[in-house]
Amino acid sequence: xKRIAILLMSLGLLLAGAIAASAVSAPTLSENDGxxxxxxxxxADGYNVYLDDSYLATVTATRFTAPRDGVYYVTSFDxxxxxxxxxxxxNEVSVEPSDGGSEPPPPTDTRLSAPTLSVDGERQxxxxxxxxADGYNVYLGDSYLTTVTATRFTASRNGVYSVTSFDxxxxxxxxxxxxxxxxxxxxxxxxx
Numbered sequence: 001x002k003r004i005a006i007l008l009m010s011l012g013l014l015l016a017g018a019i020a021a022s023a024v025s026a027p028t029l030s031e032n033d034g035x036x037x038x039x040x041x042x043x044a045d046g047y048n049v050y051l052d053d054s055y056l057a058t059v060t061a062t063r064f065t066a067p068r069d070g071v072y073y074v075t076s077f078d079x080x081x082x083x084x085x086x087x088x089x090x091n092e093v094s095v096e097p098s099d100g101g102s103e104p105p106p107p108t109d110t111r112l113s114a115p116t117l118s119v120d121g122e123r124q125x126x127x128x129x130x131x132x133a134d135g136y137n138v139y140l141g142d143s144y145l146t147t148v149t150a151t152r153f154t155a156s157r158n159g160v161y162s163v164t165s166f167d168x169x170x171x172x173x174x175x176x177x178x179x180x181x182x183x184x185x186x187x188x189x190x191x192x
Contacts, residue, residue: 024076024087027062031093034066035168036074038090044076050089059149065135065168066095067147112176115151115163119182125153125161127179133165139178155184 027038027047038047040062049056052070066072073092078085115127115136127136129151138145138153139162146153155161160183165176 023085024078026087026090029090036064041076045079048075114176115179117179123155130165132167134168137164
């Protein structure tokens, strides 16, 4: 019985050491003109971006364009562990109005094409991938809503939506014109 207890304790220590060894560290965040960048974290599968203590996006790159003003921080994660390992918070950076971090600038570059937008079902917006695009800005009416890297977005409110594409590799960042407009129909509920 004593051997089994010692064996179980040893196994527990080995497991605890393996879990601790697989934990990812927090990146170091910096900001320049609304562009957030951070160091690559060894073992990280991706990064969660937070704005004013609320989850904003998950990315695999070590950069992100701040869609609006506020206080940002980043965490890293490793999906290869069970459960998934998450780092602590990075340092916080503030994006101010003068940093260009509020609404993205209007479209200025014709080298990127506008996506073709459609509604799949009642609320799922989908569009074609645009060559050289690093991401897409989603608009509800004339108001900027969010930035995504996928070619889909679930609309939470009824209204007229459009999408622009952008390329961060140009200086300044290039934006396409707006896609066609699509209307998310009323489903008989409120406009949440």
